Amino acid sequence: MKGIRAEMKLAPNLFKNPELKATRAGFGSAMTALGESDENVVALCADLSGSLKLGDFISKWPDRFFQSGVAEQNMVNMAVGLALSGKIPFATSFGVFMPMRTLDQIRISVCYNNANVKLAASHTGITVGPDGATHQVLEDIAVMRVLPKMKVIVPADAIETEKATISAAKIDGPVYLRFGRQNAPVYTTKDTPFEIGKINKLRDGKDVAIVACGVMVYISLLAAEELSKNGIEASVLNCHTIKPIDTEALIKAAKECGAVVTAEEHQKSGGLGSAVAEVLVESENVPMKIIGIEDRFGESGESDELMEKYGLTSTNIVKAVKNVLKRK
Template identity: 50%
Template sequence: MKTYTNTGSKDTRSGFGAGLTELGQTNENVVALCADLIGSLKMDDFKANHPERFFQVGIAEANMIGLAAGMTIGGKIPFTGTFANFSTGRVYDQIRQSVAYSGKNVKICASHAGLTLGEDGATHQILEDIGLMKMLPEMTVINTCDYNQTKAATIALAKHDGPAYLRFGRPKVPNFTPEDQNFEIGKAVQLTEGTDVTILATGHLVWEALEAAKSLHEKGISAEVINIHTIKPLDDKAILESVAKTGCVVSAEEHNVIGGLGESVARVLSQHKPAPQEFVGTQDTFGESGTSDQLMDKYGLNAKAIINASEKVIKRK
């Protein structure tokens, strides 16, 4: 089976910062807004080199979204930056009314998503943001897996017309996708070919899915791993073609199984090709304080959980 190499662990938020830096040099319409978390969002370089296009709004996330929506009227492409919890839950009304309903070209960029925010605990972690965002009409939802892909997605969003949510994280994770990749919004990426089970993973769980596939291969189980970096619009075609071969699915995400990638996949399957599915994600719960590794292990968001789910779903065929 095809294998992937970790070229060095990096945090995905730094991929966003690198993408924003490049956009600052190549697209004069790109502006950046931050809610008092410049360092955490890696927006320092953009601010230093383009102070006239950077806006520090302070701890006023709702105002940030309103400002960003207004800037689009003048042709600007605003990228907002704060933690995922504050990017979505705290300002949902402003996003719904001023951005989504109005069809404004705002890029809502959210770091520290999921459990891997770690020691800051449940009040800062968010496990329902994908559900909140994907339910908004015309909102594009992207959840990237590593540094390179986050950088590529950030750059691609500047060319995309319409509201979008870009989700990434704080911890350093394996960087394994191509540096020169062409990021296509809405187009899933098949990483390995398989015939026994389809593993659809997003965000930090993509690398865990690849590790699971290697272990499954050693057991004689052929797993097809697909990187679902865009949760909306979902690549229905890629999912259905894979399931036609394997006959069963495991979805894997650092998010509540209610409202996340898994539910979107289940909808596609129920409409077109019903098949057994197992869900790897948090089970309708809030998080807690702990290291990233401790929390991912406790809540079953790792290769071991994906292996167990794969073996279980294969038996249901």
């Protein structure tokens, strides 16, 4: 495993049939752990508690779970009321319904109040699959990261989801957590470091820095393996926290590699790539390429078919790297 940094403690079977699990699975186990450790943690859901893996939490602490029905606006503001009373509420739904339907509530009541509300959205991105465009939120990172006081975290696998959820409960103020529906490789371990706002550099390479979040991190590692066969060594940065973004690590990577490619399961506009570009445009003038959805809605199909069709593949990352290197 050339270039993989030992201190990241990634799974030894990283490239050999890693376990598959949806990132949201880590959310359910984290909520159970938080339920045990802090009686102020409460959960809310808008008729999707099974999808959010809250079953264990609900059966253990039924009085700390608030089923708010198909009424997301009310759910978010109930969470605000709970937070302003000292609770640590996790409001949960699909990303298309929360945050997308509830932007006003999140802007004024969550963020302007600096309420200690955690928003946990599952079924984000194109990997939602057969449900089609209505259910494939591709704009949430952009919308959430422009809100003052909001933090935005996109975990890379189920284990990182668990850490991100527990870390979110431990800091004061609004946090948006973004999970996926579909099974994805689990390749970090309990020993892999995780700190909100700190990029994890998973692979060392001097030629190009690939910065990714969510399911695109693993795909970036696959791309780096492929590039290595062509004599191109890529650094791979897991930028799980989109806001506050790790400016220092990004500038360092841009300086060392001289070229940057970003990859996200989200619109190209306003997401991870934009956040990275905002940092680099003010410091390191390096060629850059953003991989994401090209200003369009998704459609029905299987996850892998959609990832292929919309260009979220290791092949496409390899191509983007080769192009960006020509501009060096």
